[in-house]
Structures are given as C-alpha cells and as structure tokens.
Amino acid sequence: MNARLWVPEYDTPELWYKEISRRCFVKSGISSFLGLVAMQHFSSKSLAQFEDVVHHAKHCIVLFMSGGASQLDTFDPKPGTKNGGPFAAIRTSVNDIEVSEHLPYVAEQMHHLSIIRSMVSREGNHERARYLLHTGYAPGGAVRHPTLGSLTSYYLEDSHSDLPSCVNINSPTYAGGFLGATHDPFVVKDPMNPVDDLSYPSQMDTHRFRERLKMLKEIEADFIAERTGRSTEAHEAIYKKADQLINSPKVDAFQLNEEPMAIREAYGMNKFGQGCLMARRLVEAGVKFVEVSLDGWDTHENNFERTKELLAMVDPAFAMLVKDLVERDLLEKTIVLWLGEFGRTPKINNNDGRDHHTTGWSAVVAGGGTRGGQVVGSTNEGGTEVVSGAVRVPDLFASLCFALGIDADEENDSRSGRPIRVVNDGTVIEELFRAL
Numbered sequence: 001m002n003a004r005l006w007v008p009e010y011d012t013p014e015l016w017y018k019e020i021s022r023r024c025f026v027k028s029g030i031s032s033f034l035g036l037v038a039m040q041h042f043s044s045k046s047l048a049q050f051e052d053v054v055h056h057a058k059h060c061i062v063l064f065m066s067g068g069a070s071q072l073d074t075f076d077p078k079p080g081t082k083n084g085g086p087f088a089a090i091r092t093s094v095n096d097i098e099v100s101e102h103l104p105y106v107a108e109q110m111h112h113l114s115i116i117r118s119m120v121s122r123e124g125n126h127e128r129a130r131y132l133l134h135t136g137y138a139p140g141g142a143v144r145h146p147t148l149g150s151l152t153s154y155y156l157e158d159s160h161s162d163l164p165s166c167v168n169i170n171s172p173t174y175a176g177g178f179l180g181a182t183h184d185p186f187v188v189k190d191p192m193n194p195v196d197d198l199s200y201p202s203q204m205d206t207h208r209f210r211e212r213l214k215m216l217k218e219i220e221a222d223f224i225a226e227r228t229g230r231s232t233e234a235h236e237a238i239y240k241k242a243d244q245l246i247n248s249p250k251v252d253a254f255q256l257n258e259e260p261m262a263i264r265e266a267y268g269m270n271k272f273g274q275g276c277l278m279a280r281r282l283v284e285a286g287v288k289f290v291e292v293s294l295d296g297w298d299t300h301e302n303n304f305e306r307t308k309e310l311l312a313m314v315d316p317a318f319a320m321l322v323k324d325l326v327e328r329d330l331l332e333k334t335i336v337l338w339l340g341e342f343g344r345t346p347k348i349n350n351n352d353g354r355d356h357h358t359t360g361w362s363a364v365v366a367g368g369g370t371r372g373g374q375v376v377g378s379t380n381e382g383g384t385e386v387v388s389g390a391v392r393v394p395d396l397f398a399s400l401c402f403a404l405g406i407d408a409d410e411e412n413d414s415r416s417g418r419p420i421r422v423v424n425d426g427t428v429i430e431e432l433f434r435a436l
Contacts, residue, residue: 056405057368058333059283060152061290063276063318064133065310065340066171067126067297070354071362072346072383073307074100076117083346083382086304094373102311105319109366111373112322112331114432116363118377118386121342121393124356126298129341134174136397136423143414146177148397149289151422153183155406156288162248163287169275171293178414185291188254191274195254198246253285254278266320273317280324283334297340301351314338322366335368335403346383360386363396368403370432391429398426402433 070085072078077089077100089098092110099107099115106113123129123138132138135145146154153165153176164186176183188195245251252258256274259281267273275292282290294313299306318338325331343361344354360379366372377389401408401423408423 057335057403058156059288059290059330060149060335060337060368060400060404061276061279061283061292061321062149063314063321063336063338064291064293065297065314065338066130066293066295067299068129068340068342068344068356068361069297069310070299070303070307070344071117071357071360071379072344072354073304074103074311075115075362075364076379076383078346078381078383081381081383083348083384085348087308097373097375100311102308103315105315109319109322112326113364113366113372114370114374114376116365116376116391117360117379118389118391119339119343119361119363119393119396120386120390121358124342124358126341126356129358131174132393133339133341135177136394136426142416143418143420144174144177145420146179146183146412147174147185148400149173149185149291150176150179150183151401151406152289152404154179154412156404157183158286158288161250161286162244163250163253163282163285164245165287166289167279167282167287167291169278169290169292170271171295173291173293178420179412188275188278190271191256191278192269192271198251198254250285253281253287256281263324266316268313268316270313272313273320276317276321280321280328280330283325283330284328299344300349300353300355303344303348303353325367331367332369333367335370335400336366337363337400338365339363360384365432370403371434374431376429376431389431392426394423394426395429396426397423399429399432402428 072083073085073087077087077098078084079087079089088101090101090104090107091097092099092107094110097110097115099110121129121132123132128139131145134147134149136148137143137145149166149168157165166183166185167188168185169188169191171189172187173185175181175185256264256278259277264274264277267277272292272294279290279292294310296306296310322331322336325334325336339362343357345357347354349355360383377391378387379385380387398408406422408421408426408428410422411419412422414420
C-alpha cells in the first residue's frame with residue numbers, strides 16, 4: 001500500500017514537513033488552537049460559579065485563515081474612515097452589529113456568533129505567530145509544545161473510537177509535541193478528492209494485513225528497542241491507528257460523495273467549503289477537533305481584490321457550517337472559531353495592501369455553550385489599537401479549555417522532565433459565558 005504521512009521537522013521552528021513512505025495516519029494533535037474572550041476577565045481558579053451555566057463543549061472546529069485576514073475588511077469594518085478601505089458595512093441579524101458587505105450569509109448567522117475585536121499579541125512574524133496561535137506559547141528553546149488540538153485529543157479522546165481525535169484539513173500543522181505522536185493530527189490534504197488509503201488494496205484483507213503487522217513487529221523489535229523516541233512512537237502509532245481506521249464503520253465520515261449535491265454546493269465547491277462540510281461530518285461521527293485552513297491572506301499587495309475573492313469562499317462555508325450544526329443540534333456541543341495568526345494594518349500601503357498587525361485584530365467564536373449575538377472588545381476609530389477589553393492569546397486558550405472542561409492550570413512534563421502548564425498565565429473571559 002502506498003501511503004504518505006506528513007511528519008514535522010522538530011529541529012526547526014518553521015512549519016516544515018517531510019513526506020515519508022508510511023500508512024497515511026498520524027492521529028490527533030491538531031494544529032489548532034482557538035478560544036474565546038471578552039471584556040471582563042476572571043481567574044481560572046474561580047470558575048466553579050459558572051459550572052451550572054456553561055455546557056462543556058465536546059468538539060471544536062477551527063477555521064484558520066493562514067496569512068492573517070484583515071479585520072477592517074471582515075469583522076471590524078470602519079467604512080468612511082481614512083483606513084476603512086472601499087468595502088461597505090452591512091447590517092446583521094443582530095441590531096447595531098455590522099460586518100463587511102462580502103459576508104452576507106455570515107451576517108444572517110450573527111445571533112449565533114461572538115465577534116472578538118480586541119485580540120492582541122506580540123508575534124508579528126508568520127511562523128512565530130502561527131506557532132503561538134496553535135500552542136498558546138511563543139516558540140523558543142528546545143521544547144515543542146502540543147497544539148490545542150493535541151491537548152484536546154489528550155484530554156477528551158474517546159478510547160473506543162476508531163476515528164482520529166484530531167484532523168487537519170487542507171494543510172499540515174504543528175503536532176503533539178511532548179504529548180507524543182499518538183496525538184498528532186491526521187491530515188487530509190484535499191477534501192475535494194477521496195482520502196488516500198482508507199481501504200485495503202484488492203489483494204489484501206484484514207487478516208492478511210494484521211499478520212503482516214505481526215511479522216513487521218518481530219522484525220523491528222531489536223531496532224526499535226535501541227532507538228526509542230518520537231520517530232519510533234510515530235511509526236508504531238501510524239500502523240495501529242491506520243488499521244483501526246480502515247476497519248471502522250465510521251470511516252464514511254470522510255466520504256463527501258454521500259452528501260446531497262445541493263448541500264455540497266451550499267458550502268462551496270472548493271477546498272475550504274468542502275473542508276467545512278467534512279468537518280461537520282467528522283464532528284457528527286465523534287471526532288473531537290478539526291481544523292480547516294484557507295491560505296492566501298498575506299495581502300501586502302492588492303488586499304481588497306484578494307480579500308473579496310477569499311471571502312467569497314469563507315462566507316457560504318462558515319455560514320452553512322453554523323446553520324448545519326444548529327439544525328443537527330450540534331452547535332451547543334461544538335465550538336467553532338474563525339481567525340488567523342494576526343490581523344492587517346489599518347493603514348493601506350503604497351501597493352494597495354495591508355501589512356502585519358498585532359494590536360487589535362479580530363476572531364469569531366460560536367457554539368460550545370458561549371453566547372451569540374455580541375461583540376467583545378473594541379478598537380478606536382482608526383482601528384489602530386484596542387480601546388476596551390484587550391484579549392491575549394493565553395486568555396483565548398484558557399477560555400477554550402474552560403468550555404471543553406480542560407483544567408488550564410494542569411501541568412504535563414516535557415521530554416526533559418520540565419513541567420509545562422496547559423495554558424501559561426491565561427484568564428477565562430467572563431463575557432463569553434455569562435448567561436443572557
């Protein structure tokens with residue numbers, strides 16, 4: 001069987017992957033990250049008072065805009081101002097909340113959404129920011145932190161499920177770090193095409209494959225005993241999980257051709273739209289964490305035309321995902337988060353583009369027991385800085401962990417034995433969880 005596994009190069013901070021000949025499976029551990037936020041914070045040690053209000057989420061879907069989307073051209077419009085750009089703002093299903101004119105379908109779902117307009121961070125470099133937004137930690141030193149998807153897999157994994165706990169769609173990402181290869185993500189490179197190797201080749205059956213696994217284990221025993229480490233763990237995890245997945249009755253969750261064509265078209269017949277549809281199917285089948293990425297947001301040039309093109313994919317897919325989850329009674333059990341590694345500068349440069357911006361950008365959250373129909377935090381008239389409710393990345397992570405029932409203060413040991421907290425100095429955001 002020809003299968004290919006994307007494995008990260010851990011000796012570099014960049015998002016590099018090498019392709020090795022192996023069964024296509026690295027289970028769980030997504031890239032991802034996500035969370036929630038608000039204008040008022042409270043310590044994670046005082047959450048007991050909200051236990052009767054918040055319904056712990058069981059799943060999480062991250063829509064990651066790789067490159068960093070412009071907040072002014074999406075969810076924090078400033079029409080008519082110097083930095084506003086050419087896009088108009090439109091009303092939503094919630095009075096007094098407006099979004100970009102190129103998000104009409106999302107606007108109809110505003111009553112399910114919370115827009116966070118006050119995200120701040122210190123990382124303006126793509127790779128460093130992407131690492132931060134996936135792990136909650138800035139890169140540095142030898143420690144490779146687990147992504148939030150890996151943490152979700154580690155704490156919420158269903159040991160009886162044959163499906164991966166964490167799936168990345170359209171792009172590989174960071175992995176399970178010191179939590180181990182078992183919590184790496186399963187990568188679907190293109191949801192528009194059938195996922196590779198989800199069935200045995202014609203000359204193979206379950207018994208024959210497992211007999212070969214036994215033989216392989218015997219042959220490799222001495223080699224593995226002398227070479228413990230992450231690569232060995234990944235090697236063993238791949239074969240074990242691949243065998244489970246191939247024989248799972250739930251493997252059809254990856255088969256989009258089982259959906260009515262009208263539904264597929266409503267999401268959008270492109271990799272992002274079909275990725276969002278696959279995310280819904282996977283969550284419905286029990287997968288805990290799914291990230292769907294959309295590249296192309298690094299708009300230093302021609303920002304407005306490129307953003308318009310990208311929003312034409314985001315708008316129907318994001319809106320349909322929320323609508324679909326509501327209709328299937330899954331939204332209260334599923335947090336959906338839209339964001340990138342940072343925002344874009346309010347000032348429009350000489351190339352009709354926007355550059356990197358870390359002090360006042362936007363994220364959007366829905367479901368998982370959070371409130372909808374609100375805006376958290378705000379920026380000034382020019383969009384250059386946050387004027388209320390600043391939200392740091394650790395706050396985002398702490399809030400998500402709270403929703404998922406994960407103790408953000410718990411410590412796990414790195415490979416060198418150093419205790420690392422799930423979230424480093426984050427505070428849960430009260431506004432997202434306060435009852436209406």
